[in-house]
Amino acid sequence: MSVKYIPVQWNKNKYFYDAVLIICVVLFLSIYLYLAPDALGHARPINPAVHNARAFGACAFTMMTFILIIGPLARLDTRFLPLLYNRRHFGVLTALVALPHALTILNWYFIGGPVDKYEAVLNSNLAYDRVIGFPFESFGIFALLCLGILAATSHDFWLKFLTPPIWKALHYLIYPAYAAVVAHVLLGSGQDGHMPVFNALVTGGAITVVSLHVIAALWERSNGDPVAAKMERWESVCNWSEIAEGRAKIAMLSSGERVAVFRHEGALSAISNACAHQNGPLGEGRIIACLVTCPWHGFQYDVRTGRSPAPFTETIPTYDLRIEGDQVFVRTEPHPPGTPVEPVPVPEGAA
Amino acid sequence: MTAQGILTLVEMWCWTGVAVGVLFLLFGIHRVDEDASGAVAFRPLLIVGIVLIWPLVLWRWYVLARGIDNWQRRHVPPRHTHLYAAVFLAIAVIVSISLSMALKQTWPDHIAPEKLSTAAPNE
Numbered sequence: 001m002s003v004k005y006i007p008v009q010w011n012k013n014k015y016f017y018d019a020v021l022i023i024c025v026v027l028f029l030s031i032y033l034y035l036a037p038d039a040l041g042h043a044r045p046i047n048p049a050v051h052n053a054r055a056f057g058a059c060a061f062t063m064m065t066f067i068l069i070i071g072p073l074a075r076l077d078t079r080f081l082p083l084l085y086n087r088r089h090f091g092v093l094t095a096l097v098a099l100p101h102a103l104t105i106l107n108w109y110f111i112g113g114p115v116d117k118y119e120a121v122l123n124s125n126l127a128y129d130r131v132i133g134f135p136f137e138s139f140g141i142f143a144l145l146c147l148g149i150l151a152a153t154s155h156d157f158w159l160k161f162l163t164p165p166i167w168k169a170l171h172y173l174i175y176p177a178y179a180a181v182v183a184h185v186l187l188g189s190g191q192d193g194h195m196p197v198f199n200a201l202v203t204g205g206a207i208t209v210v211s212l213h214v215i216a217a218l219w220e221r222s223n224g225d226p227v228a229a230k231m232e233r234w235e236s237v238c239n240w241s242e243i244a245e246g247r248a249k250i251a252m253l254s255s256g257e258r259v260a261v262f263r264h265e266g267a268l269s270a271i272s273n274a275c276a277h278q279n280g281p282l283g284e285g286r287i288i289a290c291l292v293t294c295p296w297h298g299f300q301y302d303v304r305t306g307r308s309p310a311p312f313t314e315t316i317p318t319y320d321l322r323i324e325g326d327q328v329f330v331r332t333e334p335h336p337p338g339t340p341v342e343p344v345p346v347p348e349g350a351a
Numbered sequence: 352m353t354a355q356g357i358l359t360l361v362e363m364w365c366w367t368g369v370a371v372g373v374l375f376l377l378f379g380i381h382r383v384d385e386d387a388s389g390a391v392a393f394r395p396l397l398i399v400g401i402v403l404i405w406p407l408v409l410w411r412w413y414v415l416a417r418g419i420d421n422w423q424r425r426h427v428p429p430r431h432t433h434l435y436a437a438v439f440l441a442i443a444v445i446v447s448i449s450l451s452m453a454l455k456q457t458w459p460d461h462i463a464p465e466k467l468s469t470a471a472p473n474e
Contacts, residue, residue, distance in 0.1 A: 004386055004387075004388075004389060004390040005386055005387055005390040005393045006390065006392060006393055007392050007393045007396055116358075118354075118358055119354045119355060119358060120354075122354035122357060122358070123353075123354040131450050131454045132454050132455075145403075148399070148403060149400070149403050149404060152399040152400035152403055153400040153403075153404065155393065155396055155397065155400075157384065157386075157387065157393065157397060158397075158400060160384060160386070161383070161384060161408075161411055161415075162407070162411055163420075163424060163425045164425060164428060165424060165425065165427060165428055165429055166407075166411075168428060168429055169429055169432075170404070170407075172429075172432065172436055175436045175439060175440045176439075176443075178440065178444075179439070179440055179443035179444060179447070182443070182444050182447045182448075183443070183447040186447050186448060186450075186451035187447070187450070187451055190451050191451070191455065199451075203448055206444045206447075206448065207444070207448075209440070209444075210437070210440055210441045210444050210445075213433075213436070213437035213440060213441070214437045214438070214441055216433075216437070217433050217434035217436075217437040217438075218434070220430070220433065220434070221434065255427075256427055257423070257426060257427050272426040274425075274426040274427065274428050276425070276426075279426070279428035313385075313386070316426065317422075317423070317426055334423065334426075336422065337422060337426075
């Protein structure tokens with residue numbers, strides 16, 4: 001959260017998350033290198049450098065696959081939300097695992113000649129006009145660059161400095177990066193006819209990722225937040241009786257912004273649905289002790305003011321709200337972040 | 352473009368990024384983000400990011416320093432773009448899988464290896 005930045009914001013949950021991650025990476029590398037070379041089909045005599053490079057490359061690919069699976073799973077089933085909580089550390093570790101793969105390849109295949117190794121990797125294969133023998137290294141270089149950008153811009157400072165929408169747009173690089181990694185593997189070591197199990201795992205992982213993302217995106221389209229009905233400067237959001245105590249109804253306004261209308265102690269308050277941290281869906285959180293908690297990373301806000309509790313300083317826009325009959329109306333124009341708005345009591349005798 | 356040309360451009364990009372990074376971390380960051388004021392330990396972590404995306408850093412620095420940031424845009428996440436990203440990924444992955452399966456490289460297993468030269472004199 002805010003206050004003053006520190007290098008890494010760890011807590012008990014993040015320590016646990018990171019410990020599990022590191023144990024899984026060590027286990028993966030150990031199994032790949034020592035326990036299951038026959039099953040993976042890379043038992044042919046290859047030197048240790050290539051063997052290590054493949055192990056780190058396979059581990060990085062697997063990690064990217066899991067990272068990309070977490071998002072749609074959490075969208076489709078909220079029980080997966082805890083996996084989303086510390087996904088940035090997962091991403092940084094993935095970049096750190098991919099790096100030894102690249103460096104090992106660079107220092108094994110491209111040194112010893114008269115040409116500089118970086119020049120050699122760019123010059124060694126220029127057959128960009130064909131599929132068989134395509135310079136698959138270029139896909140790997142692109143993916144590594146993307147992973148580097150994502151890891152290097154993972155600190156909370158970047159979210160606030162760039163704004164969450166720009167940060168999110170930048171982090172969409174994970175999609176072309178993953179596509180590049182799949183091409184890198186399948187047009188590279190995937191051409192080795194002696195690794196059928198490995199190729200099947202890569203193909204299966206990629207298809208799983210693609211399927212989940214398409215399903216989640218289509219689900220979002222059909223089950224997404226309803227669009228508010230605009231009436232001059234006010235928009236009809238929902239029936240107030242639909243809002244359960246401590247919960248919210250979300251609606252998309254004509255401006256494209258999403259508003260979350262909360263019911264707390266018999267009164268309604270409207271705030272932006274987008275958390276100031278990563279634009280997580282606040283309206284899917286619930287109110288505990290007067291504060292709504294973002295389901296993604298636990299940031300909290302007072303729904304009456306749009307402000308995080310002291311000493312934190314995050315703020316979100318608030319909205320004017322009124323009730324007419326059974327309908328809740330929200331003014332299209334939000335108040336600047338952190339502006340207090342008096343809650344509107346629901347009609348007396350309401351459940 | 353030659354490999355040497357690409358590497359020269361990369362080098363120029365990186366050195367420019369280092370220069371932007373030093374200026375931003377020493378003179379800019381605490382003016383555009385109050386949470387960075389007095390916080391020094393985390394700043395080295397930002398250097399790699401600044402080197403990689405320094406044009407974006409310069410633009411945001413300018414926008415924030417001039418006070419022309421649109422606060423409303425902070426709260427409109429690009430959620431609708433996920434479907435496009437998912438479709439792009441699906442097409443790219445299917446193309447890669449199809450090409451790798453359809454155009455398999457064949458190995459000259461039927462040809463016995465042939466030694467092209469004798470060992471070097473010093474071996």
